[in-house]
Amino acid sequence: MPxxxxxxxxxxxxxxxxxxxxxxxAMRFFLKAMGEKIIIVLPACCWSIIAGAYPQMxxxxxxxHTAFETGGSVASGVRAALDMKGDTGTTxxxxxxxxGTFDIGFQALSGAVERNENFIYVxxxxxxxxxxxxxxxxxxxxxxxxxxxxxxxWKRMRKKNIVEALVAHRIPYAATASIAFPEDLVRKVEKxxxxxxxxxxxxxxxxxxxxxxxxxxxxxIARMAxxxxxxxLYEVEDGVKYTINYKPKEFPVxxxxxxxxxxxxxxxxxxxxxxxxxxxxWELLLKKAGD
Amino acid sequence: MxxxxxxxxxxxxxxxxxxxxxxxxxxxxxxxxxxxxxxDYVADGTLKASFLKVESEHSAIASLVGAASCGVRxxxxxxxxxxxxMHEILHWTSGARLPIVMAEVNRALAxxxxxxxxxxDSLSQRDTGWIQLYCEHGQEVLDTxxxxxxxxxxxSLPVMVIMDAFxxxxxxxxxxxxxxxxxxxxxPAFKPKFQVDADNLVALSPLxxxxxxxxxxxxxxxxxxxxxxxxxxxxxxxxxxFGRYYGPIEPFLCDDAEIIMVTSGTVTGTSRQVIQExxxxxxxxxxxxxxxxxxxxSEIIRKALGPAKKIAIIDRNFSFGAGGIFAQEVRAAxxxxxxxxxxxxxxxxxxxxxxxxDLLEDIYWRTKKSEVLSEESIWMGxxxxxxxxxxx
Numbered sequence: 070m071p072x073x074x075x076x077x078x079x080x081x082x083x084x085x086x087x088x089x090x091x092x093x094x095a096m097r098f099f100l101k102a103m104g105e106k107i108i109i110v111l112p113a114c115c116w117s118i119i120a121g122a123y124p125q126m127x128x129x130x131x132x133x134h135t136a137f138e139t140g141g142s143v144a145s146g147v148r149a150a151l152d153m154k155g156d157t158g159t160t161x162x163x164x165x166x167x168x169g170t171f172d173i174g175f176q177a178l179s180g181a182v183e184r185n186e187n188f189i190y191v192x193x194x195x196x197x198x199x200x201x202x203x204x205x206x207x208x209x210x211x212x213x214x215x216x217x218x219x220x221x222x223w224k225r226m227r228k229k230n231i232v233e234a235l236v237a238h239r240i241p242y243a244a245t246a247s248i249a250f251p252e253d254l255v256r257k258v259e260k261x262x263x264x265x266x267x268x269x270x271x272x273x274x275x276x277x278x279x280x281x282x283x284x285x286x287x288x289x290i291a292r293m294a295x296x297x298x299x300x301x302l303y304e305v306e307d308g309v310k311y312t313i314n315y316k317p318k319e320f321p322v323x324x325x326x327x328x329x330x331x332x333x334x335x336x337x338x339x340x341x342x343x344x345x346x347x348x349x350x351w352e353l354l355l356k357k358a359g360d
Numbered sequence: 361m362x363x364x365x366x367x368x369x370x371x372x373x374x375x376x377x378x379x380x381x382x383x384x385x386x387x388x389x390x391x392x393x394x395x396x397x398x399x400d401y402v403a404d405g406t407l408k409a410s411f412l413k414v415e416s417e418h419s420a421i422a423s424l425v426g427a428a429s430c431g432v433r434x435x436x437x438x439x440x441x442x443x444x445x446m447h448e449i450l451h452w453t454s455g456a457r458l459p460i461v462m463a464e465v466n467r468a469l470a471x472x473x474x475x476x477x478x479x480x481d482s483l484s485q486r487d488t489g490w491i492q493l494y495c496e497h498g499q500e501v502l503d504t505x506x507x508x509x510x511x512x513x514x515x516s517l518p519v520m521v522i523m524d525a526f527x528x529x530x531x532x533x534x535x536x537x538x539x540x541x542x543x544x545x546x547x548p549a550f551k552p553k554f555q556v557d558a559d560n561l562v563a564l565s566p567l568x569x570x571x572x573x574x575x576x577x578x579x580x581x582x583x584x585x586x587x588x589x590x591x592x593x594x595x596x597x598x599x600x601x602f603g604r605y606y607g608p609i610e611p612f613l614c615d616d617a618e619i620i621m622v623t624s625g626t627v628t629g630t631s632r633q634v635i636q637e638x639x640x641x642x643x644x645x646x647x648x649x650x651x652x653x654x655x656x657x658s659e660i661i662r663k664a665l666g667p668a669k670k671i672a673i674i675d676r677n678f679s680f681g682a683g684g685i686f687a688q689e690v691r692a693a694x695x696x697x698x699x700x701x702x703x704x705x706x707x708x709x710x711x712x713x714x715x716x717x718d719l720l721e722d723i724y725w726r727t728k729k730s731e732v733l734s735e736e737s738i739w740m741g742x743x744x745x746x747x748x749x750x751x752x
Binding site: 147 | 381382384409410412413414415416418419420422423424425426427428429430431432434448449452556557558560561562563564565566567568569572
């Protein structure tokens, strides 16, 4: 069945992402929906490399590369300058990884959305510092191995719920999306495009290299994350109106964890504990959505 | 029109007259008055600008990186801890060749918490690729903002306009605030050398391999060097329009001087009086004010100080393990002279302590009477020293 997404591509072939890179897939679908009337602010992340080293570039849209923690602030300045120049037709987009969003860039992001800056902030989430070689972030899920949570000291803290943190700022639009559900992703980008103020998209982006999985199951893992409520697809408007886009009847998480090398140390007991956490988070989300 | 303004107000007036388009700042004492005046101007429409009230100094300078990349004139202001927090993006600004102008109010770094004058904050940023201009009085601060924009936009490097906490930022003086028409003549609308917009497919500041990085840095170095000549031309233009001139350095009563005292910032004003009084007593003493610190105008300074026998440099700052920073720079500039004057480095006025006429005179006599050259910094007015004197 052909995908119902726009034909036009804004990425050149031959970029330098790893095979199966979810971040590259995320950008491809995002741009298809977004079009070319944009300026991308790109704080340090895997995409700093994928976008190409001077004098090459893999994108067909302008990019301002910038420092790690400045996704929210640089975009604010770009927006201010464009508005002063009368250019209100260009959309300003920050494209950042989970490190630049959940951790080091959180302050600038919080500041920008508190001011309700008119821009779209996309966090492509590969659940660790992948560009520097798989170090834990506050987005790394409970139970994961990384190079800084090695061996028996695998991560025992839960993943920060970034969407809820953004929702708490009462921004006009916040949503999750996945590379395994491109039509849903495209719809959300198109919706965000037409809204004014701060818009936040949290995009699940598999990392075969860091998650220790074969590249050919990159999309499969992303699909399972949604189907098993590890990464639910939902939208929140104005900080209050929740819409859940996908509701599975049953959602055993075991298989998702078993397929990934980063979780191979987990015991059946650990997995049972994780299932409880996923159940609990899902219940909470249902309550917020009034479902 | 002559007005009685505090230094902070003079800065704000200059920013208004420079028709800045995007301002971004975060409050810190003693910089706050600057951004309060500017908030008023933007709120009442006197200045048609966008003022981003961001959540930190880091975001203040980073947001200007975004704005300046789109080709508009930008301004920020900070001090001390705030400037230190900006450090990473200060490097970024110059590397990205963005002509951002900042008013920097010299304040001591903590701990202990100290909001008073001390130059270590800005001098710690000497290797960030920003041009640095130190000011003595309110008129100079106002004028230097105009010079800063012309210079920044000519050489594509950011400029810091630097003023002492309270002694300048909060002190009221008569300041000639020029008409908008005159300022427009000197400082026309910004014509960016590059800018990002959606129709212009560029990637600014991308990954750069060792094959290109060094050439980029060399280009920056050339721009920095060129800025000395550029400043001279810009100042000539400025003096033709406004009738005022400052120069990268200003020698004061230096002809035939055997001892030259070297200062920067507000200590200069006090020193002028001391030097004059000493001259009246028949002492062969002069004063050299350094305004341009980055790039360091070594050749000009060498010529000005070369004929003296002794030089006394007064630093309101201290680099631990090295000494006063102006002293280091002057020594480096002088070291290849075959007949180099003796150079004495004095530390005074840290954390806002008064540098009085008595203290400056004391520095002069010490320098004159010293028979042996001391390589070490001489800390002036330490309380322990006073106690030691009392005990003996």
